[in-house]
Each structure stands twice: as C-alpha cells, then as structure tokens.
Amino acid sequence: MTSVALLALLSHWRQHRFQLGALIVGLALATALWMAVQAINAEAKASYAKAEGFVQQLDQQNLVSANNTLTVADYVALKRSGWPLSPVLEGRLKVGGQWVDLIGLDLLTSPQIPAMSAPGAQAAEGELLISLLRPPGGLIMHPQTAAELSVSELGLTIHLSDTVPPGSGIGDISVVSRLLAKPDSLSRLIYLAQDPPDRNALEQLPNYIRFTSAQNAAIEPSALTESFHLNLTAFGFLSFVVGLFIVQGTIGLAMEQRRGLFRTLRCLGLPFRHLVVALVIEIAIIALVSGLIGLIIGYFLAVSLLPGVAATLSGLYGAEIENTLSLRPQWVVSGLAMTLLGAAIASSYGFFSLWHLPILQAPSTQARGQQVLRNFNGWALLGAGLLALGGLSLIFLGGLSGGFVFLGCIMLGSALLLPFCLWHILRAGQRLTRHPLGHWLWADARAQLPGLSLALMALMLALATNIGVGTMVSSFRLTFTGWLDQRLASELYVTARDDSQGAALEHWLEEKGLRVLPIRSQVLQQPMGQITIYGVRDDPTYRNNWPMLEVLPDAWDLLAKGKGILISEQLARRRNINLGETLPLPQGWPNTVLGIYSDYGNPHGQAIVSMPQLLRNAPEAENQRFGLRLDPDDIPTLIKEMREEFDLDRESVTDQDKIKEASKQIFDQTFRVTDSLKLLTLGVASFAMFTSLATLWSQRLPQLGPVWAIGVSRQTLAQFDILRSLVMAGLTALLALPLGLVLSWALLVVINTEAFGWRLPIHLFPLDWLWLIGLSLLAALLAAALPAWRLFRLHPSTLLKVFSSER
Amino acid sequence: MSVSRFLLCLSLLAPGSGFAQGFAGLGTEADGFAIPKPSYRLQFPADHGAHPDFRIEWWYLTANLEDENGESYGIQWTLFRSALAPGEAEGWQSPQIWMGHAGLTSPTEHFSAERLARGGIGQAGVTLGPFAAWIDDWQMTGAEDLSRLDLSASGDVFSYALKAQAESPLILQGDHGYSVKSPEGQASYYYSQPNYRMEGTLTLPSGPVTVHGNGWLDREWSSQPLSENQSGWDWFSLRFDSGDKLMGFVLRGANGADDFRSGTWISATGEVTPLAPGAFQATPLGQAEVAGRTVPVRWKVQLPEREVSVIVESLNPQSWMDVAFAYWEGPVTVSGSHRGTGYLEMTGYE
Structure with missing residues (x-):
C-alpha cells in the first residue's frame, strides 16, 4: 500500500521536472558549501593536530634561555650534572630562494618522532637513522616541501614523510648546525623526564636558563586559527541556511500542488500514517541523492578553495597546512546528516500543513493575510529580542566569542525583522497610492511577501555578508598598503651572506656616502610567546615614516638615548600594556614603552630599541x-x-617596490577565499529567490485571474511581476546596507582585534555598495524573468480556469 | 628514540654481537678504520684512552660485591664507543658515538640504565692525565695507570658509587694483547685488570647498602670483532677462591660454523697463560625464560689442563640488561672442583 502510494507521490516529479531540479540543486548547493567548509576545516585541523602533535612531543617541557643564548657548553654542563635533556637547534634556511624551517635534533637522545618510525621494516628505520647521522647526513621533509624546494642544492639525502609539518625539515643536529652555520648555539633543551625537576635542581640552573612547560608555552596555532575556522563555518552555515530556504519553498510547493493527490489517496483509504511514511521516504531519497551530489560538488569546491585557505592561514597566522585534501569520514557523515536534517526542517512546515489538511475541504487562500501578519509580528519580536541579546553579549560576554555571538544575533535578528519592515513599507506605499491598479500592485506585493520572505531574508544575509566582509577586506587592504609605504621607507634592501660580509658591505656602503640602516634583531623567548626585538639607528627615516599608532611626544629622542622601547600593537594588546608602562623583559633591556606601532600580518610580538x-x-x-x-x-x-x-x-638585493608588490600579492592571495565565498553565497541567495518566485507563480494564478479578467493584459501583468520583484530586491538591498555596515564594524573592531591583535580603521566604499545593489537587482530581474515570461505566454484558458476549477 | 636498530646496524655492542655485520653498508670490511695488528705492543697510559680510528671500543667494569650481612650483589659499569667514520671532528660533526650501560644485580632484583651521547661536544669521552671516562653524569675517574678508580652511575631507581683499588698489574689477553676472535683471523686489542678490591655504596629502591668485593676491568677495541658466521657470545670471568682466575669465551658459530672458544688462565701469582683454541669448554645445563627468550643461566665450565670442572650459576637468572640493544649480564657463583664468583655475559639470544 505504502509503496503504491510512494509511486503515486513520485509521479508528481515526473510532471514537474524543473521543481525536482530546483529541489535537488537547492539541497545539493546547501550541502556542497557546508561540506566544502567542513572539509577545509577538517583538513586544516588535521594539519594543526599533526603539527601540534609533532611540536608537543618535542615541546612538552623545555629549558630555554631568556635571551636566546643557549650554547652547546650549557647543554653539556647540564647533562654532566644529570639533567635529562635533549638539545634542539631551530632556524630558517634559504634554499633556492625559499625559506625552510629546520629543526635539528640530537637523534641519539631526542624523543621518538613519528617521522623516524618507518612503517614496517625495522631495518628501514635503522637505515634511515644511519643515513641521517652519517656525513653528509640527511633531512626529513613533507613531500610538498621537498617538491617546492630545490633540495638538490643542499647536497643531502632527503627523506619524505607526511608526518613532518609542511615548510620544515627535520634532521640530526649535526646536519642542521652545519646548514645554519651555528656550531655552538642551541634553541632549547627538551626536558625528557616525566616529573618536572624539583626546586633544588631548578635553583642550580644558571640564571639565564629557565624551565618552561607546555602549559605556559606560546600561543598555539589552533588557538589563533580558531576564529578563522569559526568564520568559515559561519559562512558555510549561512549558505546552508540559504540553501534550505530554497528547499523549503520547493517542498512547500510540491505539497501544495499535490493536495488533490493527497485527498484522492486518503479517500481511497490510504491511512494518514502510510501517507506520511511514503512522504518521508520520498524526501529521504531526494535528500540522499542531493547530499551525494552536494558531496561531490563540495569536494571540488574545497579542493579549489584550499590553496586560498592555506595562503590565508600562513599569511595571517604563520600556520602551515597541507595543500592536499583527503576524504575524511567526519565531514562526509556530517554533510549527509546536515542534508537529511535540512530536508527534514525544510519539509516540516509541509508536513504540518498536511496534518491539518481536512480530507474533503479545499484550502482557502483568502484569509492568509491576517495570519501572515501575525506571523511577521512574532518574527519581528523575536528578531528584536535577538538584536538586544547581541548587544548584551558584546557588553557582557566580550572577547572573540562575544563578537561572534553578536554577529550571529544581529544577522539572524535582522533577517527576522525584514518581512515586518517590508510589510510596513509596502503598506505605506499602498496608502500613498491613489491609482487602483497601483493600489492592487502594492497589495499584491504584500500578498506575495509570505512566499518570498525567506528568499528575501537569504538575499539580505548574503548582501550584508558581502558588504561586511568586503568592507573589512578593502579597509584592511587600504590600511595595509599605507602601512607598507610607511614601513618600507628605504629604497633598497640588501642581505649579506654572513656577518663578516655584512660588516664589509656596511663599511663599503658607508664609504660611498650612503645612509645605511642595519636591520638587526634578537628573538626573545617569553612565557607568553616570542618577541623579536629590532635595533634601529637614530635616523630621520624612522622618525618620519614609522607607522606609529600612539606615541609619547619625545619618543624617538628617548629611544635614541636608550631610555625605552617601541612595541607592536599585537604585543601591546596581548600583554595589555599602555604607553609609559613597562614591558617585562630580561634584565638589561630598556623596557619603558615609548610608542606603539602597527605591525599587520605578524603573528608574533615585535619591539624596537x-x-x-x-x-x-x-x-x-x-x-x-x-x-x-x-x-x-x-x-x-x-x-x-x-x-x-x-x-x-639576485635575491640578496631587493628594491622597495618589489617587496611592496610581493606583500600585496600575499595579501590578495590571503583574502581570495573570502571573495569566492562572497560570490557563492550571493549566487545561492539569487537561486533561492528564483525558486521562490517560481513557486509563487502557480500559487498566484487565482489572484491574477480576476485582474486579468477586468482588462489588465498579460503583458502588463508580466511587467508588473518583474517590477515588483525589483522593488522587493531593491528594498531588501537597502535594508541590508546598514546591517552590512554593522557587520563590518563588528569584524574590524571586535573580531579582528581579538583574533589578530590589531584594530583597523573602517573605510567606506559606496561604489561597491552600488555595485552590489545593482547585482541584487540583476538577480531579481533574472529570477523574475522566467515566471514573467510564462505569465506572458500563458494561455487565456488557464486563467479562465481559475474561475471554474476548485483547487 | 628507538636506537636499538641503529645500534644493531652499527654492530657495536658488547664483545660479541655479530649480527649486523654487512648490514646497512657498514660491511665486514673495515671501511677505512684501523685494523689490529699482531705486531703492535700496547703502550700505557696512552692505550687507556680512546682509539677513534678503530670502529668500536669499550671500558667494561664488573664487580662481585657483598654487604655486611653476606648478601651478594653485582654491578656493571660500561662505556662503549662506536664510530660512524674513523677519526674525530669538532662539535656535532664528530662521528664518534658513545653509549653507557650500568647494571645493578641482587639475588631478587636487577636494574639497568643506559646513556647515549655524541663525541666532540664533551658530553662523553675518555681523557688521560688523570684518567677520566664519562658519559653525562656517570663517570669512572682515577689514576692514569688505572690502579685506582672512582666510579658512579645511576638509573631511575638505583645508583652506585664505588672505589676500586688494583691489587696486581694489568694483564694482556691473547698474544701480548692481540686477541684472536675467529678462525678467519678477526681480532681485537684486549687487556684486563682482573684484580680490583672494591668498596662503596649501592643505592637501591629500599635504601643504601655498604658493600665490598672484587672487580674486573676489560679494555678492548677493534674494527671488525666477529666473523659473519658468529651469532653471539658467552663470556665468563671467574675468580676462584684459590686466587686463580679464568677468562673464557665461546663465540657461537652460525650458519653451520663451529663455535670459537678461547680464554686466559691467570694464576694466583699473576702468571698469564693464553689457552689453546678449544681448550676452554662451556656447556649449558639449565635455561631460564628471560624477557621472552630462553637463555642458559646454568653452565658447566671445564678446563681439563688445569683440572677445572665447575658449575657456574647465575646469582639472579633475570639479569637482563633492558637497554636499546638488550643482552644478559650478571654475577655468577662457582662450585665444583673450584669455588668462587664471577661474571657472565651472554649476547645474541633471540
């Protein structure tokens, strides 16, 4: 019985292929974006986990030197007094124009690293170890890194392992110290025992050596990148919701159109329960098919977005992720589950109305208006509540999570308020119009509002996101470009091979009467993360150009006298330090903060003395x-x-323009993924509008019939339809504008400051808004075109049937 | 770090790990390393120091000890040197790898510990004038002629600090210190101090114990100690109550090859007689399950020419050195025609 009913139900789709297409495309699109984002997140998180796992093994507990001056002699002295330690030497090496992070371990004493335990043969493990130890030695690298570098230049055996974080090479300390030309220095000493050292042992440490454990280590990549992934997830979720709007409309339509069928089936004796089961099976089949299509689209979407994400992460946070995507069960399952859940949510209203369906009574559409208004009022009330909640979260919750709650509340709240606002605008329009046809037009627009409201909400969210994210990225770019101009004041930058060549070069240049500004720095390992301290000469270049955010009046004079330090904005925010206060540094360093300068794009703290x-x-x-x-x-x-x-x-000498160009390229690459996501959400929203209008089309015939009958031509009706659609989209776009601005404010002032440690000024780009409004009008035009065309070509008999047929 | 395979590759270990010969490109050939020559006469104190041109070398001290209650103990202090390439270089570039093993055995317990280090940076090494051999915080220091030594080592749950005083001169094993290890002529330089009076303190999990007893130091270096057809080694150093001492070893033949047996008789008066090949006989009498393998821990040892026929029995059958490259090493008691104590080392039981 159920199967016969199912077949009867499915026959509907044979007659309405377009509807089926819209349903599948809607669900697939929703799933695809969601899955793509999930896939990217899963991939990135796996990369972090691997990187952190790797770091953690080598990084649980360490002895470090406060001023980075750990020597091999320190290590030997500590070993000989019984400390269970293993030395690590880290550094960056330029190989054929590209930098690689080298990690040198004493393979005789270091903890087991995953890359060393070759799967399978133990003999291979031994051979690997020998090859790493025996001159000339070798390095282990991620295959991606090895492919990108001209490793042959190193003259070493390169072993591949995907357990090594991309962008780094691991080897025995003998090899790494030779490559880095650092025979005597060490970066840190891994503490090998389980129990932390006792007080006695700690007191015997030289005063420049400190014991650190993982608990107070520097900020980990995952903490930094969390916000980025939350951002991505929000984007994915937004698209998913927008996709559901499409599906909801389509399923609603399918229910509506099959009322006759339902009635017939029920009259034939099909129990209500069986009808529901048949419908559930139907929707589940469609959802699964769409989900699988979405999975495939999502996979390719993720593959194409991943390089952008990788660039973003490495650009903004210095976190390296792998550039390849593997099919992970968690996002496949989560994607399919979301599709089913989404289909269930989207069809719930359809089921609800089915439940209320009187077997023999035809539905009435007349009284809808009152009902709808009540709904809109309820939504608006909820929306206002959410707006209030958002405001409160910003005040009371604060921080990154407060920022995101604020964003979510404002977006959802505004979306819920939209139909209410439109309703009142349309009613105001109706009141202002005297012409009867105009009057009808406004009223008809209001009558359409319930069916269109979800699509319009989707459109508004997509537009607001576009405006918000667009404003953020453009503001950032403008600020960044200005900052580059200030920061890169020297006309030419030169890098010497080593210190002695550096000294010779400096002497030679000064003899030529040039102003030479040495760029020298020292990295300090601090409990709250590393700080790079630069030394600057007293030169007008810095005084005139350095991008200061806050500064004491005579900061540069005091700096030149060695009476203070300039710190980067990130450092100031992270440590909560204001002008005139002191930055905790090892003995000897000047530490009074004379000024705070902007240092965009740097995940670590920086300072100048x-x-x-x-x-x-x-x-x-x-x-x-x-x-x-x-x-x-x-x-x-x-x-x-x-x-x-x-x-x-060639690479040792770079002029200012080249560096600026490269920096801007990195910047643009960094935000490419946001551009793609922006366009995708807008596309999905347009599609939602299209399906809504297509859905409304058949429902509207009973309303259009009488108007046509009193003499309004089909052509005029079709034009009205397009006009109405444009007005709705235009109004929505206008309402989206303030929301977008609030969004960009939240992104720039709240989220950025929390996530990256820098605050950016807001720049407004009205031309972009015009372009977006134009784009949404175009989307509305396209969405309305097909229904209007169908109306225009409609046979008069169909309109006449309105009067005879009882739906 | 799983160094075990690596050590296997280096074939460096105790007098007797013949497994890895020819493995990982190291080969049985000397690869530029120096080779022991029969004509060389050992020179002291120079030869107490390291010989970086040879592939492997060790400073190996074992002692049979007793506390005030007559309870028996044994300790082992060993520093191995193994070279990736001949010679020495500065800092991390040094091809010399050092490994320390320490063992402490009582009738009911056995503890072992291990240290690894690279030469060139000062973390481990051997220097002369005065003599010092060390790795991390373990050390064996003393007089340049090795007549007096202070040694210490520690593991997670045990440690010891002992003094050793030689009561007779050094003795040269084999032919003036040239000790042949296979019929094919593999050999090493080998000398011993079999007669240390020991005293000091053992620190066990249950607390410190004051002990005294007798110690035996072996010094050996080579570049290719074993033949391809040898699978492992059983090494005995026995100290009889009569004052006579017997060092004997069996290099077990593999791939159908015969065992290679040799040794030295050291009389109570200090006369040293190398044993003729095959004269020393050792036959397993009883096995024990140790660390998942079957190891002979009870032996019959015979030297007919000296009318020696004794039972050699381990103090603690579970004297397993649980280090990267594991082996059995522990104190033994001697009964039969002669009574006494000694040390037994067995490698290559898989």
Missing part, C-alpha cells in the same frame, strides 16, 4: 640585512656595483 641597546644585550645579533637610503635614480648603478664587489645573488 636603539641599536646600541640591542648590541649591548645581544652582541651576537646577526648583521646581514640593511636598508639603504639613496636617490632612486642611483639604484641600478649601485646594485650593479654591489653585485660585482660582493658577488651577491
């Missing part, structure tokens, strides 16, 4: 990089001379 102060505290700071001030016209000559004199390769 005078050059003499840097050299006093860190005499061994590398002296290899220089900024040069000179007449831009002299650049080509100087580059030529320098290359001849010092045999510098």
Whole structure:
C-alpha cells in the first residue's frame, strides 16, 4: 500500500521536472558549501593536530634561555650534572630562494618522532637513522616541501614523510648546525623526564636558563586559527541556511500542488500514517541523492578553495597546512546528516500543513493575510529580542566569542525583522497610492511577501555578508598598503651572506656616502610567546615614516638615548600594556614603552630599541640585512656595483617596490577565499529567490485571474511581476546596507582585534555598495524573468480556469 | 628514540654481537678504520684512552660485591664507543658515538640504565692525565695507570658509587694483547685488570647498602670483532677462591660454523697463560625464560689442563640488561672442583 502510494507521490516529479531540479540543486548547493567548509576545516585541523602533535612531543617541557643564548657548553654542563635533556637547534634556511624551517635534533637522545618510525621494516628505520647521522647526513621533509624546494642544492639525502609539518625539515643536529652555520648555539633543551625537576635542581640552573612547560608555552596555532575556522563555518552555515530556504519553498510547493493527490489517496483509504511514511521516504531519497551530489560538488569546491585557505592561514597566522585534501569520514557523515536534517526542517512546515489538511475541504487562500501578519509580528519580536541579546553579549560576554555571538544575533535578528519592515513599507506605499491598479500592485506585493520572505531574508544575509566582509577586506587592504609605504621607507634592501660580509658591505656602503640602516634583531623567548626585538639607528627615516599608532611626544629622542622601547600593537594588546608602562623583559633591556606601532600580518610580538641597546644585550645579533637610503635614480648603478664587489645573488638585493608588490600579492592571495565565498553565497541567495518566485507563480494564478479578467493584459501583468520583484530586491538591498555596515564594524573592531591583535580603521566604499545593489537587482530581474515570461505566454484558458476549477 | 636498530646496524655492542655485520653498508670490511695488528705492543697510559680510528671500543667494569650481612650483589659499569667514520671532528660533526650501560644485580632484583651521547661536544669521552671516562653524569675517574678508580652511575631507581683499588698489574689477553676472535683471523686489542678490591655504596629502591668485593676491568677495541658466521657470545670471568682466575669465551658459530672458544688462565701469582683454541669448554645445563627468550643461566665450565670442572650459576637468572640493544649480564657463583664468583655475559639470544 505504502509503496503504491510512494509511486503515486513520485509521479508528481515526473510532471514537474524543473521543481525536482530546483529541489535537488537547492539541497545539493546547501550541502556542497557546508561540506566544502567542513572539509577545509577538517583538513586544516588535521594539519594543526599533526603539527601540534609533532611540536608537543618535542615541546612538552623545555629549558630555554631568556635571551636566546643557549650554547652547546650549557647543554653539556647540564647533562654532566644529570639533567635529562635533549638539545634542539631551530632556524630558517634559504634554499633556492625559499625559506625552510629546520629543526635539528640530537637523534641519539631526542624523543621518538613519528617521522623516524618507518612503517614496517625495522631495518628501514635503522637505515634511515644511519643515513641521517652519517656525513653528509640527511633531512626529513613533507613531500610538498621537498617538491617546492630545490633540495638538490643542499647536497643531502632527503627523506619524505607526511608526518613532518609542511615548510620544515627535520634532521640530526649535526646536519642542521652545519646548514645554519651555528656550531655552538642551541634553541632549547627538551626536558625528557616525566616529573618536572624539583626546586633544588631548578635553583642550580644558571640564571639565564629557565624551565618552561607546555602549559605556559606560546600561543598555539589552533588557538589563533580558531576564529578563522569559526568564520568559515559561519559562512558555510549561512549558505546552508540559504540553501534550505530554497528547499523549503520547493517542498512547500510540491505539497501544495499535490493536495488533490493527497485527498484522492486518503479517500481511497490510504491511512494518514502510510501517507506520511511514503512522504518521508520520498524526501529521504531526494535528500540522499542531493547530499551525494552536494558531496561531490563540495569536494571540488574545497579542493579549489584550499590553496586560498592555506595562503590565508600562513599569511595571517604563520600556520602551515597541507595543500592536499583527503576524504575524511567526519565531514562526509556530517554533510549527509546536515542534508537529511535540512530536508527534514525544510519539509516540516509541509508536513504540518498536511496534518491539518481536512480530507474533503479545499484550502482557502483568502484569509492568509491576517495570519501572515501575525506571523511577521512574532518574527519581528523575536528578531528584536535577538538584536538586544547581541548587544548584551558584546557588553557582557566580550572577547572573540562575544563578537561572534553578536554577529550571529544581529544577522539572524535582522533577517527576522525584514518581512515586518517590508510589510510596513509596502503598506505605506499602498496608502500613498491613489491609482487602483497601483493600489492592487502594492497589495499584491504584500500578498506575495509570505512566499518570498525567506528568499528575501537569504538575499539580505548574503548582501550584508558581502558588504561586511568586503568592507573589512578593502579597509584592511587600504590600511595595509599605507602601512607598507610607511614601513618600507628605504629604497633598497640588501642581505649579506654572513656577518663578516655584512660588516664589509656596511663599511663599503658607508664609504660611498650612503645612509645605511642595519636591520638587526634578537628573538626573545617569553612565557607568553616570542618577541623579536629590532635595533634601529637614530635616523630621520624612522622618525618620519614609522607607522606609529600612539606615541609619547619625545619618543624617538628617548629611544635614541636608550631610555625605552617601541612595541607592536599585537604585543601591546596581548600583554595589555599602555604607553609609559613597562614591558617585562630580561634584565638589561630598556623596557619603558615609548610608542606603539602597527605591525599587520605578524603573528608574533615585535619591539624596537636603539641599536646600541640591542648590541649591548645581544652582541651576537646577526648583521646581514640593511636598508639603504639613496636617490632612486642611483639604484641600478649601485646594485650593479654591489653585485660585482660582493658577488651577491639576485635575491640578496631587493628594491622597495618589489617587496611592496610581493606583500600585496600575499595579501590578495590571503583574502581570495573570502571573495569566492562572497560570490557563492550571493549566487545561492539569487537561486533561492528564483525558486521562490517560481513557486509563487502557480500559487498566484487565482489572484491574477480576476485582474486579468477586468482588462489588465498579460503583458502588463508580466511587467508588473518583474517590477515588483525589483522593488522587493531593491528594498531588501537597502535594508541590508546598514546591517552590512554593522557587520563590518563588528569584524574590524571586535573580531579582528581579538583574533589578530590589531584594530583597523573602517573605510567606506559606496561604489561597491552600488555595485552590489545593482547585482541584487540583476538577480531579481533574472529570477523574475522566467515566471514573467510564462505569465506572458500563458494561455487565456488557464486563467479562465481559475474561475471554474476548485483547487 | 628507538636506537636499538641503529645500534644493531652499527654492530657495536658488547664483545660479541655479530649480527649486523654487512648490514646497512657498514660491511665486514673495515671501511677505512684501523685494523689490529699482531705486531703492535700496547703502550700505557696512552692505550687507556680512546682509539677513534678503530670502529668500536669499550671500558667494561664488573664487580662481585657483598654487604655486611653476606648478601651478594653485582654491578656493571660500561662505556662503549662506536664510530660512524674513523677519526674525530669538532662539535656535532664528530662521528664518534658513545653509549653507557650500568647494571645493578641482587639475588631478587636487577636494574639497568643506559646513556647515549655524541663525541666532540664533551658530553662523553675518555681523557688521560688523570684518567677520566664519562658519559653525562656517570663517570669512572682515577689514576692514569688505572690502579685506582672512582666510579658512579645511576638509573631511575638505583645508583652506585664505588672505589676500586688494583691489587696486581694489568694483564694482556691473547698474544701480548692481540686477541684472536675467529678462525678467519678477526681480532681485537684486549687487556684486563682482573684484580680490583672494591668498596662503596649501592643505592637501591629500599635504601643504601655498604658493600665490598672484587672487580674486573676489560679494555678492548677493534674494527671488525666477529666473523659473519658468529651469532653471539658467552663470556665468563671467574675468580676462584684459590686466587686463580679464568677468562673464557665461546663465540657461537652460525650458519653451520663451529663455535670459537678461547680464554686466559691467570694464576694466583699473576702468571698469564693464553689457552689453546678449544681448550676452554662451556656447556649449558639449565635455561631460564628471560624477557621472552630462553637463555642458559646454568653452565658447566671445564678446563681439563688445569683440572677445572665447575658449575657456574647465575646469582639472579633475570639479569637482563633492558637497554636499546638488550643482552644478559650478571654475577655468577662457582662450585665444583673450584669455588668462587664471577661474571657472565651472554649476547645474541633471540
């Protein structure tokens, strides 16, 4: 019985293929975006977990030197007094123009690393170890890293393992110390025992060596990137909701159209329960098929978005993720579950009305208006409540989570308020119109509002997201570009091979009468994360150009006298330090904060002291990089001379423009993924509008019939339809604008500050808004075109039937 | 770090790990390492130090000890050197790898510990004038002629600190210190101090124990100690109540090859007589399940020319050195024609 009923139900789709298509596309799109985001998140998180797992094994507990001056002699002395330690030497090496992070371990004493336990043969493990230890030695790298680097330059055996984080190479400390030319220094000492050292042991440590455990280690990648993934998830969820709007409309239509069928089946004796079972099976089949299609689309979407995400993460947070996507069961299952759940939610209203369906009575559409208004009032009330809640969360919850709750509440609340606002605008329009046809037009628009409201809500959310994210990215870009101009004030940047060449180069350049600005720094490991301290010469270049956010009046003079320090915005925010306060640093460093400057795109803390102060505290700071001030016209000559004199390769000398260009490219690459997501959500919203209008089309015939009968041509009716659709979309876009601005404010001022540690000024881009409004009008036009065309071509008999047929 | 396979590859271990010969490209050939020559005469104190041109080397001290209540103990202190390539280099570039093993055995308990280090940075090594051998915080220091030594080592739950005083001169094993290890002519330089008077403190989980007893130091270095046809080694150092001492070893033949047996008789008066090949006989009498393998822990040892026919029995059959490359090493008691104590080392029981 149920199967016969199911077949009868399914026959509907044979007659309404377009409807079926819309349903499947809607569900598939919703699922695809959701899945793509899930896939990307899962991939990135797996990468972090791997990286953190790797780091954790080597990073649980360490001895570090407060000023990064750990030596091999320190290590040996500690070992000989019984400390269970294993040394680590880390550093960056430029290989064929690309940087790679090297991690050198003493493979004789280091904890087991996953890359070393070759699966299967133990002999292979032994052979690997021998090959890493025996001169010339080897490195283990992620296949991706090995493929990107010109590893042959190293003259080492390269072993591949995907357990090694991308962008790094692991090897024995003998190999790494040779590559980095650091025979005597160490980065840290892994503490190997389970129990932390006792007080006695700690007291015997030299005063510059500290014990740190994982609990107070620097911020981990996952903590930093959490917000980014929350962002992505929000995008995915938004698209999913928008997709559901499509589905809801389509399923509603299918229910509506099959009322006659339902009645017939019930009259034939099909129990209500069986009808419901048949409908559930039907929807489940459709949902599964759509889910699988969505899965495939989602996979390819994720594959195409992943490089952008990888670039974003590495650009903003310095977190490296793998560039390849693997099919992970968790997002496949979660995606399919979401499709089923979504279909269930979307069809719930259909079932609800089915339940209320009197077997023999035809539905009435006349009294809908009153009912709908009550609904809208309820929604608006809920929406207002959400807006209030959002405001409260910002005040009381605060932080990143407060920011996201605020965003969610504002978005959802505004969406819920939309139909109410539109309803009142349309009614106001109706009151202002005297012409009867105009009057009808407004009233008809209001009558359409219930069917269109979900699609319009989707459109508003998509538009607001576009405006919000667009404003954020554009503001960021504008600020970033300005900041680059300030920050890269030197005309030319030179990198020497080593310190002695650096010294020679500096001398040579100064003899030529050039202003040389050495770029020297020292990394300090601090309990709250690392700080890179730069030393600067007292030069107008810095005084005039450095991008200060807050500064004491005589900051540069005090800095030059060694009486203070300038710190980056991130550092100031992370440590909650204001001007004039002190930054906790090891003894000897100047620590009064004289100024705070912007340092976009740097996940770590940074600070500036005078050059003499840097050299006093860190005499061994590398002296290899220089900024040069000179007449831009002299650049080509100087580059030529320098290359001849010092045999510098092409990459060692870079002019300002090239660095700026590269930085901007990185920036644009970073936000490419947001661009894609913006367009995708807008596309899905447009499609939602289209299906809603297509759905309304058949429902509206009873209302159009009488108007046609009193003499309004089909052509005029069709034009009205398009006009109405444009008005609705236009109104929605206008209402989306303030929401978008609030969104961008929240992103720039709340989320950014919390997630990245920098606050950005808001710049407005009205032209972008115009473009977006135009785009939504175009979407409305396209969405209305087909129904209007069908109306225009409608046979008069169909309209006449309105009067005879009893639906 | 799973160093075990690596050590296997290096074939460095105790006097007797013949497994890995030819493995990982290391080969039975000396690969540029120096090779022991019969004509060389050992020179002291220089030869107490390290020989980085040879592939492997060890400073190996074992002692049979007793506390005030007559309870028996044994300790082992060993420093191995193994080279990835001949010679020495500065800092991390050094091809020398050092490994320390420490063991402490009582009739009911056995503890072992291990340390690894690289040469070149000072974490481990051997220096002369005065003599010092160390790895991390373990050390064996003393007089340049090894007549007096202070040694200490510790593991997670045990430690010991002992003094050793030599009561007779060093003795040279084999032919003036040139000790042949296979019929094919593999050999090592090998000398011993079999007669240390020991005293000091053992720290067990149950608390410190004051002990005294006798110690035996072996010094050996080579580049290719075993033949391809040898699978492991049973090594005995026995100290009889008569004052005579017997060092004997069996290099067990593999792939159908015969065992290679050799040894040295050291009389109570200090006369050293190398044993003729095959004269020393050792036959397993009883096995024990140790760390998942079957190991002979009761032996019959015979040396007909000296009318020695004794039963050698482990103090603690579970004297398993649970280190990266594991082996059996522990104190033994001697009964039969002669009575006494000694040490037994067995490798290659898989």
